[in-house]
Amino acid sequence: MIYVNGELVPKSEAKISVFDEGVTHGWAVYEGIRVYDGRIVELDAHVKRLYASAKGAGIKIPLSPSEFREAVIETVRANGYRGCHLAPWVGYGELGGEPSVVIRIREVGTRMGEPLTAVVTSVRRAAPDSIPAQIKTNSRLDLMLAKVEAQVAGADYAIMLDHAGYVAEASLANLMIVKDDVVYTPCATSALEGVTRNLLLCLLPMNGVEACEGNFTLQDLWTADEAFICGTGAEIRPITKVDGRTVGDGDTGPVTQRAIKLYETYVRENGEKIRY
Ligand SMILES: Cc1ncc(COP(=O)(O)O)c(C=O)c1O
Numbered sequence: 001m002i003y004v005n006g007e008l009v010p011k012s013e014a015k016i017s018v019f020d021e022g023v024t025h026g027w028a029v030y031e032g033i034r035v036y037d038g039r040i041v042e043l044d045a046h047v048k049r050l051y052a053s054a055k056g057a058g059i060k061i062p063l064s065p066s067e068f069r070e071a072v073i074e075t076v077r078a079n080g081y082r083g084c085h086l087a088p089w090v091g092y093g094e095l096g097g098e099p100s101v102v103i104r105i106r107e108v109g110t111r112m113g114e115p116l117t118a119v120v121t122s123v124r125r126a127a128p129d130s131i132p133a134q135i136k137t138n139s140r141l142d143l144m145l146a147k148v149e150a151q152v153a154g155a156d157y158a159i160m161l162d163h164a165g166y167v168a169e170a171s172l173a174n175l176m177i178v179k180d181d182v183v184y185t186p187c188a189t190s191a192l193e194g195v196t197r198n199l200l201l202c203l204l205p206m207n208g209v210e211a212c213e214g215n216f217t218l219q220d221l222w223t224a225d226e227a228f229i230c231g232t233g234a235e236i237r238p239i240t241k242v243d244g245r246t247v248g249d250g251d252t253g254p255v256t257q258r259a260i261k262l263y264e265t266y267v268r269e270n271g272e273k274i275r276y
Contacts, residue, residue: 001078003071003103008078016100022091026139029053030089032232033072036110038082039271041232043069045195049136050088056135059092059099075103076274084108085233110235113260115252116156117241118170120218121146125190127163133190147171157229159221159242162190166215173231176200177224178255183211184220196230196263203262209255226253236260
């Protein structure tokens with residue numbers, strides 16, 4: 001069952017106008033939310049970011065944040081999924097009309113901890129004075145072009161630089177590297193301020209692992225002891241090869257393993273429990 005403008009309808013009936021500006025011009029914002037074992041991960045943080053994205057994009061969501069929160073919970077409940085990914089989406093609507101609200105949901109498994117390879121792409125992340133990366137918008141062509149470039153190169157993920165040449169993020173996930181037991185992640189200026197990233201920036205130091213934001217270069221990435229991606233949909237996955245260079249010793253490093261454990265424990269204990 002898919003939520004469309006206040007109603008839960010079967011997938012085949014989940015439709016919006018082809019004149020919606022979200023469809024015609026990508027004038028829409030969205031979230032990616034995950035449920036593990038009947039618990040929604042960081043629901044409030046996702047709802048908060050959705051409203052911030054909408055404000056930045058000039059879209060007025062026709063629900064209050066607490067109504068939106070309930071709509072997400074109801075969508076999970078209606079489908080009875082214990083492990084799933086939700087994509088709440090708000091389009092500007094037809095010109096002169098009302099914004100449209102859709103909550104897609106699909107049952108998914110986990111790929112947490114699965115190693116992956118990456119390449120740095122020639123396509124850069126949009127500059128902050130172009131499409132601000134903090135707005136989680138449907139206008140994602142820069143990310144999709146990077147993804148295609150990575151696929152053509154035979155890699156699992158694309159890593160993108162920012163307009164100044166520093167490492168920004170992966171195509172649909174944030175990036176963290178580890179050097180001498182310290183975790184570094186790019187500032188959220190040309191990277192989405194990821195919910196998973198923010199959570200790890202809290203959980204790691206609380207558990208004795210130094211973690212900080214800052215600019216880092218290709219050489220920092222190529223010579224990192226460990227590197228991993230993190231995101232709600234992407235989960236936490238070690239990068240074992242980047243641009244053909246082996247990261248560390250090519251295995252999942254101890255800090256990456258620690259991050260996965262801390263995240264999994266947090267989600268188990270703090271996720272919003274669904275009453276099915
Ligand atoms: C471009 C981009 N960066 C980072 C992320 C990770 O963000 P989060 O942890 O909030 O899912 C995503 C998630 O979809 C993304 O699309």
